[in-house]
Amino acid sequence: MARSVTTRHKVTATAAAWVVALIIFFPILYTLITSIKTEPEAIAGFSLWPSGTFENYITVQTQRDYFKPFMNSVILSVGSTILALIIAIPSAWAMAFSPTKRTKDILMWMLSTKMMPAVAVLVPIYLMFRDFGLLDSRIGLTVMLTLINLPIVVWMLYTYFREIPGEILEASRMDGAGLWQEIVYVLTPMAVPGIASTLLLNIILAWNESFWTIRLSTTNAAPLTAFIASFSSPQGLFWAKLSAASTMAIAPILILGWFSQKQLVRGLTFGAVK
Amino acid sequence: MATQNTKTLARLMMAPSVLLLLVWMIVPLAMTLWFSFQNYNLLDPSNVSFTGLFNYQFFYTDPAFFQSIWNTLVIVVGVLLITVIGGIAIALLLDQPIFGQGIVRILVISPFFVMPPVAALIWKNMIMHPGYGVLADINKFFGLQPVDWFARYPLFSIVIIVAWQWLPFATLILLTALQSLDGEQKEAAEMDGANFLSRFIYLVLPHLARAITVVILIQTIFLLGVYAEILVTTNGGPGYASTNLAFLIYRTALLGYDVGGASAGGIIAVVLANIVAFFLMRAVGKNLDR
Numbered sequence: 218m219a220r221s222v223t224t225r226h227k228v229t230a231t232a233a234a235w236v237v238a239l240i241i242f243f244p245i246l247y248t249l250i251t252s253i254k255t256e257p258e259a260i261a262g263f264s265l266w267p268s269g270t271f272e273n274y275i276t277v278q279t280q281r282d283y284f285k286p287f288m289n290s291v292i293l294s295v296g297s298t299i300l301a302l303i304i305a306i307p308s309a310w311a312m313a314f315s316p317t318k319r320t321k322d323i324l325m326w327m328l329s330t331k332m333m334p335a336v337a338v339l340v341p342i343y344l345m346f347r348d349f350g351l352l353d354s355r356i357g358l359t360v361m362l363t364l365i366n367l368p369i370v371v372w373m374l375y376t377y378f379r380e381i382p383g384e385i386l387e388a389s390r391m392d393g394a395g396l397w398q399e400i401v402y403v404l405t406p407m408a409v410p411g412i413a414s415t416l417l418l419n420i421i422l423a424w425n426e427s428f429w430t431i432r433l434s435t436t437n438a439a440p441l442t443a444f445i446a447s448f449s450s451p452q453g454l455f456w457a458k459l460s461a462a463s464t465m466a467i468a469p470i471l472i473l474g475w476f477s478q479k480q481l482v483r484g485l486t487f488g489a490v491k
Numbered sequence: 492m493a494t495q496n497t498k499t500l501a502r503l504m505m506a507p508s509v510l511l512l513l514v515w516m517i518v519p520l521a522m523t524l525w526f527s528f529q530n531y532n533l534l535d536p537s538n539v540s541f542t543g544l545f546n547y548q549f550f551y552t553d554p555a556f557f558q559s560i561w562n563t564l565v566i567v568v569g570v571l572l573i574t575v576i577g578g579i580a581i582a583l584l585l586d587q588p589i590f591g592q593g594i595v596r597i598l599v600i601s602p603f604f605v606m607p608p609v610a611a612l613i614w615k616n617m618i619m620h621p622g623y624g625v626l627a628d629i630n631k632f633f634g635l636q637p638v639d640w641f642a643r644y645p646l647f648s649i650v651i652i653v654a655w656q657w658l659p660f661a662t663l664i665l666l667t668a669l670q671s672l673d674g675e676q677k678e679a680a681e682m683d684g685a686n687f688l689s690r691f692i693y694l695v696l697p698h699l700a701r702a703i704t705v706v707i708l709i710q711t712i713f714l715l716g717v718y719a720e721i722l723v724t725t726n727g728g729p730g731y732a733s734t735n736l737a738f739l740i741y742r743t744a745l746l747g748y749d750v751g752g753a754s755a756g757g758i759i760a761v762v763l764a765n766i767v768a769f770f771l772m773r774a775v776g777k778n779l780d781r
Contacts, residue, residue, distance in 0.1 A: 226587070226588075227587070227588050227589060227590070230584065230587035230588065230589045231589040231590045231591070233584055234584050234585055234587070234589045234592075234595050235589075235591070235595060237581055237584060237599070238594075238595040238598040238599050239598065241598065241599050241601075241602060241655070241658065241659070242598040242599070242601055242602075244602070244610075244613045244614060244617065244618055244655070245601055245602065245605065245613070247613075247617055247618075247625065248613050248617060251617060259623075260622075260623045262623075262628055263625055263628040263629075304507050304508050304511065305508055307504035307505070307507070307508075308504055308505040308507070308508040308509065310504060311500070311501035311502075311504040311505050312501075312505065314501075315497050315498065315500075315501040317498070317501075323505070323509065325772055327508070327509075327512055328772065329768060329772060330512050330515065330516045331712075332712055332764050332765070332767070332768035332771070333516065333520065333761060333764065334715060334716050334737065334757075334760045334761060334763075334764045335716055335718075335737075336716060336718070336736075336737040336740045336741060336757060336760055337520070337523055337740070337757035337758065337760045337761045337764075338519035338520060338522075338523055338757065339740065339741065339744055339745075339753070339757065340522075340523060340526055340744050340750050340753050340754050340757065341518075341519040341522035341523055341526070342519055343744070343745070344522075344750075345519075364511065364512070364515045367508060367511065367512060368512065371508055421604060424606065425604070425605075425606040425607065427606060427607040427608055427718065427719035428716065428718050428719065431608070431718075431719060431722070432741075432745070441606065442606050442607070442608050442719070443608075445606070445608040445609050445612060445723075446608040446719060446722060446723050448612060448723075449608075449611075449612065449615075449722065449723035449724070449726075456616060456617070456623065459612065459616065460617070463609045463612065463613060466606060466609055467604065467605050467606060467609055470604050470606070471601060471604045471605070473604075474600070474601070474603065474604035475597050475600075475601075478596070478600060478663065481600075481603075481663065482663055482664050482667045485660070485664075485709060486664060486702075486705045486709065490664050490667055490668055490701070490702050490705055
């Protein structure tokens, strides 16, 4: 090895990296700790030693019916993602396997729809939702989230599908595979990892979307983003209960996110950085 | 070797997403444009009339408008400075051989997955609260007066919260780019006696150039529309001190019921976003030609 890494160098770097990592992670860690404190403990000044009560989690559920916004978040994020995949898979497929001169323009145009500031169309969308009775409905929000994320879904799928070598299709055709066999035995296995990563990243994006979900819902269809945002007024929950609600709101997606680090870079940079 | 048949099939496969996005882009935008020339207040919906450019003039002469444009710029530039410089520094650190690299990475990227309302409330109540926040505890420990962050530095506080959310994104992307740097090149430069600074300026930074561009452009798109963080912390105040353009339009539309005025603001926001989008499209488009 040309460059020997001294142990001292490694220890210094390790110490520095852990300090930085813990500072960045601290707000989340402290929320977790506060969520298992009692209310008096939570406002009694800085302490990393909670008494370890799970009472807050139970209170949040019983008093504020936490389960409902949680289920709404699940339904909206998973529903909109699946809907977007159903619409996007055929187009990404067509663009990747039979590209034309205009494919690139279409892709760029799709991306450009993502640049439209949400707030610019707040008024017409709000009025349309009101007139069609879609305000505070799960269907309306699902459609909304689908449309917002559709360009990213098409793009991600396209960058994955593009990497499936075309020669493999020709080879299977030479071996006498029909179109159906080609799709089931050759293409699907190669496309599944890409579709799975797209699904994962898109669920994360939909789960955390905090403009339309807050503005277009009140109680019935309100997902966790709107539920948590309603605690911004002081008469909301207290510290420890708010921490418990926050922990439950971010935990599922935090864990999903840890598993999708690599895809995240690729998906959010539209394949520009891998 | 695409036959006419496969071409038709490809068009059919693309039709749903293209049509949906076309409708999604044109209809609401056309409505916003239409409303922006109307005198239309939700409190008096029967009395709608054409007003020409009055809404734009009204929006333009409102002192809150310039304040909100300035605040939007401060948020975008402030967060970009913190995340890009911080991201490069942290990415360089995480690129070193360290114990527990996997866990460190997980800890560092975590804030990105925290939904904006939660992130804002954590910072508002747990960290920056003048009575019970951790920063106040630290100040008290050193015998200093706790700072009421959101009252005294509302915009700065929001920049800090948003930067915390986006620092992981910048770090992760820059780290990924850094790891694709050829190890042999680094060794060669080291053997030629290049010190850390010149290696960084002449080797690492040029290599990171594209990743940095992508980080800046993608973040800018999201940062122009910061909303939930403002809603749950300062609600745009005190006064208009932390109101950005997105928040001002929301205020005009849903709190002021002024459809025409909010639409004019929306069109201004579209123009601003398009200027940024133009550069992003060029950067991403170049990558397609590779």
